[in-house]
Every structure is written in structure tokens, then in C-alpha cells.
Amino acid sequence: MRKALAVSLCILLAAVLIPAPSQAAADPYAAALLHVKDSKQVILAEGSTKSVKATIRLYEKNGSSWQLKRVSPAVTGKSGLSFNKKEGDGATPTGMYEIGRMFGYEKKPAGVRTSYTVTNRFHYWVDDPNSVDYNKWIYYRGNPSSRWKSFERLNHELYKHAIVIRYNENPIVKNAGSAIFLHRWRTGSTPTAGCLALSESHLIVLMKWLDPDKSPKIVIGTPDSIQSDLTNSPT
Numbered sequence: 084m085r086k087a088l089a090v091s092l093c094i095l096l097a098a099v100l101i102p103a104p105s106q107a108a109a110d111p112y113a114a115a116l117l118h119v120k121d122s123k124q125v126i127l128a129e130g131s132t133k134s135v136k137a138t139i140r141l142y143e144k145n146g147s148s149w150q151l152k153r154v155s156p157a158v159t160g161k162s163g164l165s166f167n168k169k170e171g172d173g174a175t176p177t178g179m180y181e182i183g184r185m186f187g188y189e190k191k192p193a194g195v196r197t198s199y200t201v202t203n204r205f206h207y208w209v210d211d212p213n214s215v216d217y218n219k220w221i222y223y224r225g226n227p228s229s230r231w232k233s234f235e236r237l238n239h240e241l242y243k244h245a246i247v248i249r250y251n252e253n254p255i256v257k258n259a260g261s262a263i264f265l266h267r268w269r270t271g272s273t274p275t276a277g278c279l280a281l282s283e284s285h286l287i288v289l290m291k292w293l294d295p296d297k298s299p300k301i302v303i304g305t306p307d308s309i310q311s312d313l314t315n316s317p318t
Contacts (some may be wrong), residue, residue: 087152092137092253094133096248099125101112101175103125108226109130111204111237111277111306111310112127112140112142112149112309112310112313113149114225114308115310115314116142116144116149117315118313118314118315118316119144119149119188119300119313119316120153120299120316120317121298121300121317122144122293122295122296122299122300122307123143123144123213123294124141124143124144124297124298124299124300125141125143125149125299125300125301125302126139126140126142126182126204126299126300126301126302127139127140127141127142127301127302128142128157128175128226128279128290128301128302128303128304129304129309130159130163130164130166130175130303130305131163131164131305132163132165132166132305133163134159134163135158135160135161135163135217135233135272136156136157136158136272136273137156137157137158137159137279138151138154138155138156138157139154139155139156139157139279139281139285139289140154140155141154141289142157143297144176153285153288153289153292154248155281155282155285155288156271156273156282157279157280157281158218158268158272158273158274158275158279158280158281158309159174159175159274159275159279160172160173160174160175160274160275160276160277160278161173161274161275162173162174163175164176164177164304164305165177166308167251168228168250168251168259169208169259169260170257170258170260171303172260172277173276173277174277174281175178175263175275175277175278175303176250176251176260176263176277176303177303177304177305178234178250178302178303178312179300179302179312179313179316180250180300180303181249181299181300181301182197182246182247182248182249182293182299182300182301183201183246183248183249184197184198184200184247184249184258185199185236185244185246186199186200186201186202186206186242186244186245186247187199187201187202187242187243187244188201188202188203188237188238188242188243189201189243189244190196192244192287192290192291194291195290195293196291196293196294196295197246197290197293197295200236201240202237202242204238205222205223206220206221206222206236206238206288206308207220207221207222207223207227207234207235207236207237208220208221208237208262209221209231209233209234209235209261210233210234210261210262211217211231211232211233211234212237212249212258213232214230214231214232215259216230216231216272216290217255217257217261218251218252218255218262219255220237222237222264226227228277234251235262237251237261239309240265240315241266241268241269241280242288243267243283244265244266244267244283244290245264245265245266245267246261246264246265246286246290246293248263248264248278248279248287248301249265250263251263255284260277261278261318262277263277263278263283264278264279265278265280265281265286265289266278266279266280266286267281267283267286268280268281268282268284279303283306300316302310
């Protein structure tokens with residue numbers, strides 16, 4: 084009888100001291116997401132200024148609440164995240180941005196609803212800060228080296244499929260960074276030049292999930308900066 088009583092007391096104490104599963108698994112961004120009024124889809128890219136490893140979370144608004152739809156591992160630029168992005172620093176910029184169009188040298192995957200361009204050797208993204216074309220997508224049939232000192236070809240091997248992050252657009256600030264995309268990674272530990280990357284399979288799921296009618300946004304940052312950007316998002 085004493086043994087049974089002792090076991091009962093232990094169970095009772097455990098119930099008091101150990102949080103319920105719903106409490107233990109509380110979403111750290113649930114409250115901050117309630118401040119977002121101009122979007123019904125939000126991508127949160129959580130990383131660090133000291134590591135290339137990141138996590139991407141997909142949230143969708145259902146009624147008055149936000150639901151976590153998917154979590155994917157990701158990588159950032161070789162310099163991690165930056166709160167003061169500069170051209171060529173190898174860092175991924177932090178902040179909240181709109182999601183732009185998609186592109187790739189392969190055809191648009193079935194089920195993708197966002198505008199998509201199949202690229203070829205004449206599609207460029209200009210990262211020459213001294214050019215009037217800086218941080219712009221340009222279609223050009225001439226010799227690119229005679230027009231720009233630096234540029235990216237949009238039929239690059241990593242851009243089989245890619246999503247434009249609308250960073251440094253309005254206004255375009257010279258030398259503040261350019262050509263920031265979501266694209267497939269080489270490996271789960273290989274950094275980018277400043278973009279965000281995830282596995283091809285997870286990227287395609289993300290592409291299909293995005294709905295332009297829901298004004299999707301992306302927030303890139305550390306846990307603290309993501310909380311701040313969400314809380315202070317435009318209403």
C-alpha cells in the first residue's frame with residue numbers, strides 16, 4: 084500500500100512540474116505573427132551572424148490565427164547573416180521583404196502559381212554597383228563583359244528553380260547588395276554567396292505553397308530580430 088501511495092505521489096508531482104506538451108511545444112513566433120496584417124503567408128528564415136546553418140518555417144494565416152505548415156533546413160551566405168549588407172560581403176541580408184517572381188533554366192514545376200520565367204544565356208542579374216542596371220534583371224544579347232564589370236547569369240547551375248527575394252529594390256541603394264534569391268543548395272553545409280538555399284525537394288514544395296494572392300513575405304534574421312520585424316510590420 085505504501086509503495087502504491089509513493090508511486091501515486093511521484094506521478095502527481097511529475098504532472099505539476101513537467102509542462103503539458105502544448106506548453107512545451109509553444110511556437111515562439113505565434114504572438115508576433117499576429118501583428119502581420121498585410122500578408123497571409125510568411126516565410127521565416129532563422130539564422131545567425133556566426134553560422135551558415137539556418138531554418139526555414141512556412142506559416143499561413145487561417146482565420147485569425149497563424150499555422151506552421153513546414154520546417155526545412157537551409158543555408159545562408161558564407162558570412163552568415165548581416166544587419167548591414169554590402170555588395171560582395173558573402174552575407175545574407177536580414178529584414179522583411181516581399182516575394183517576387185520565380186525563374187529557372189528548367190520549366191515551371193506543375194502546381195506553381197507564381198509568375199515564372201524560363202531562363203537562357205541572355206538573362207542576367209547585374210551586381211555591378213557602378214552600373215545603372217545595378218540589382219536589376221536584364222535581358223541582353225550582347226557581350227555582358229563590355230557592359231558590366233560584374234553580373235550573374237540566371238541560367239546558373241544552382242538556379243534550376245529559384246525565387247526572387249525583393250531586397251534593395253525601392254529605392255535601389257548602390258553597394259547595398261544584389262541578387263538575393265531562394266535557390267537549391269549544393270549540400271546542407273555548403274554556404275551561398277549571400278542567398279538562402281535549401282534542398283531541391285523542399286524548394287519545390289515551397290514554390291508550390293506560395294500563393295501570390297496571399298501577398299507572401301519573407302523575414303530573415305536571428306530569433307530576436309525576427310520577433311522585432313514581425314512586431315513592427317506594416318499594418
